[in-house]
Amino acid sequence: MTILDEIIAQKRIEVAQRQAETPRSALEQMPDFKRPTLSARDAVQDFRSTGIIAEFKRRSPSKGLINGTADVATTTRGYVQAGAAVLSVLTDEPFFGGTPADLQAARAANPGTPILRKDFIVDTYQLLEAKAWGADLVLLIAACLTPDEVSTLSMQAQDLGLQVLLEVHDEGELDRSLTHTVDLVGVNNRNLKTFETSVETSLRLVERIPDTFAKITESGLHDAQTMRTLFRAGFDGFLIGEAFMKTTDPAAALATLIHQYTLTSAVPI
Ligand SMILES: O=P(O)(O)OC[C@@H](O)[C@@H](O)c1c[nH]c2ccccc12
Numbered sequence: 001m002t003i004l005d006e007i008i009a010q011k012r013i014e015v016a017q018r019q020a021e022t023p024r025s026a027l028e029q030m031p032d033f034k035r036p037t038l039s040a041r042d043a044v045q046d047f048r049s050t051g052i053i054a055e056f057k058r059r060s061p062s063k064g065l066i067n068g069t070a071d072v073a074t075t076t077r078g079y080v081q082a083g084a085a086v087l088s089v090l091t092d093e094p095f096f097g098g099t100p101a102d103l104q105a106a107r108a109a110n111p112g113t114p115i116l117r118k119d120f121i122v123d124t125y126q127l128l129e130a131k132a133w134g135a136d137l138v139l140l141i142a143a144c145l146t147p148d149e150v151s152t153l154s155m156q157a158q159d160l161g162l163q164v165l166l167e168v169h170d171e172g173e174l175d176r177s178l179t180h181t182v183d184l185v186g187v188n189n190r191n192l193k194t195f196e197t198s199v200e201t202s203l204r205l206v207e208r209i210p211d212t213f214a215k216i217t218e219s220g221l222h223d224a225q226t227m228r229t230l231f232r233a234g235f236d237g238f239l240i241g242e243a244f245m246k247t248t249d250p251a252a253a254l255a256t257l258i259h260q261y262t263l264t265s266a267v268p269i
Pocket residue numbers: 055057118119141167188218219220221239240241242243
């Protein structure tokens with residue numbers, strides 16, 4: 001059994017428990033459920049945008065504890081002030097140490113910035129949660145879902161006003177799962193079976209992604225030069241967590257990276 005199988009098995013149990021505790025109708029009555037959502041796609045594609053999706057992540061199965069002390073409101077507010085285009089907040093507790101309260105706190109602290117609910121979505125119920133907790137977009141991972149599930153969940157997300165980031169790791173997943181009801185396509189540089197990251201995965205897959213989708217490169221990113229290469233290859237956005245969260249001041253680490261990125265972009269090609 002791979003770690004991903006383990007996470008998904010656990011997730012199905014968790015969703016059943018949550019649903020028993022909080023019925024759908026209760027989620028629909030939460031104040032944020034009816035709010036208009038923000039477009040992450042526009043935020044990363046705006047020509048003035050850094051394209052950075054800055055992630056709040058306490059721990060991960062590959063790295064163990066990354067940051068045990070950062071406060072979610074302070075960190076995400078700092079990310080936005082430093083120039084993040086979009087925020088990503090983990091809500092998976094068993095493997096990533098995130099909580100629904102983290103997403104809600106990030107929402108309250110950042111009313112004008114799109115927020116991704118970062119979790120393993122296997123059921124419509126989680127889309128309702130995402131909306132009720134204040135998310136603007138959700139992640140769907142091709143490796144965990146059938147193409148039919150991707151299609152159904154992305155349509156349901158759209159009906160709720162949530163955008164969808166579809167995550168793929170290889171050509172097969174991309175060709176099989178891509179559907180017009182997703183808004184952004186993310187290439188995960190991390191192999192979820194071995195945890196190794198390689199930006200070659202992004203460079204290889206980018207030309208297979210049609211221009212109708214925003215293109216995001218995910219994981220293992222930490223230097224401006226690599227970002228520049230990925231931008232030139234066609235990516236609109238960069239999902240980055242660990243490089244910031246492993247420092248004592250994640251927002252300052254983001255500010256430094258943006259500074260370096262801006263410098264390298266001034267260099268003639
Ligand atoms: O921390 P990194 O290496 O910068 O990666 C961020 C993000 O891409 C990573 O957290 C991630 C990508 N896909 C996921 C799916 C579930 C949980 C986490 C992830």
